[in-house]
Amino acid sequence: MSQTRYEHATTALLLVDPYNDFLSDGGIAWPRLKDVAEEVGLLDNLRAIHAAARAAGIRIFIVPHHQWEPSDYEGWRHINPTQQAIMKRHSFAKGTWGGEFHPDFVPREGDVVVQQHWGQSGFANTDLDMRLKQHGISHVVIIGLLANSCIESTGRFAMELGYHVTLVRDATAAYSHELMHAAHELNGPTYAHAILDTAALLDALPR
Template sequence: MSKHSYPLDRTAYLLVDPYNDFLSEGGLIYPHIEPIANQVGLLDNLRALDRSVRSIGLPVFIVPHRRWEAGDYEDWAHPSPTQCKIMHGHHFARGEWGGEWHPDFAPREGDTVVSEHWGSSGFANTDLDFRLKQKGITHVIIVGLLANTCIESTARYATELGYHVTLVRDATAAFKAEMMHAAHELNGPTFAHAILTTSELIATLEAH
């Protein structure tokens, strides 16, 4: 069990980018994460976490990436490499299956769906910080995709804003094992307050 404590009235569960393109067979990006997703048991771990956090009443925040639309980024002065890939690959396209929620992780009544982030951070240019503060949240658990991009960027930003940040090493995935290693062994320890496994986190939460 983790030595960290999670006040249930001040802790939120942040699920980043639960789109079909990332998490479903046939998704545009899923083949690139599938080996690591299978290795860590990503989908089963996300399902287990979803059951656990809902059973104890933690607020669930869906933190979605911008759904691609025709014209996005094309006249930007400085689109990032990732934004260029989205533009050319039409990832998470609005109105298409790939840009819909994975059926197991779609928002439910009472969940908060924050405004879509254009880059990697779920906080930058969105209402995430405002809406967390309106619920008195001080602790955030951040899961989803990808470990070394949106998860890391969102978690770093959360730390800068003063939140207690938890990463879950087997509730995320990346394109390469080296990226997972960097996210959890090299970079994560410089900003995250806790880096746990799914089973460790569930045991800690359900002990409260």
């Protein structure tokens, strides 16, 4: 993969599912993520990229999963395995602490919070593509959770829509090392234009 230039006017940071249930001690999913997340330095890397994007004038798009409510999925014909798990665990429940954004990633003025995605892609059945295009975005840097589901699905969809896609190995996590390997070494190279670590991305962002 060739060296990519990230211009502030045409690059967006997509921060996927930055909920307490994923990122905070006490969150529903945190115990399953903790080992991998701490090994890669997930929170520190998310903070560093988040701050660097702001400093560079890169617009931040929050790409949130649907917040669970008790009536969700009633009468649905094809509930996927992730949705079945959410029904059981009540991840990202609306009106709960776990369903709130991690305090370090609460949207600020100028950030874009897109419509919540029901499945795994931040593009499917949301306004993400339209809002990126309205801001003249051609390059997306995708960070957040989970590496092998929402990050991968959002990245693949972005590629299909014609965006330049960057993944960041240590600014995401998954429930196992095997899933991280699949996301970055097996699947990522089939759709991403750049796969970097946080240090390399920070070096490539405009000053």
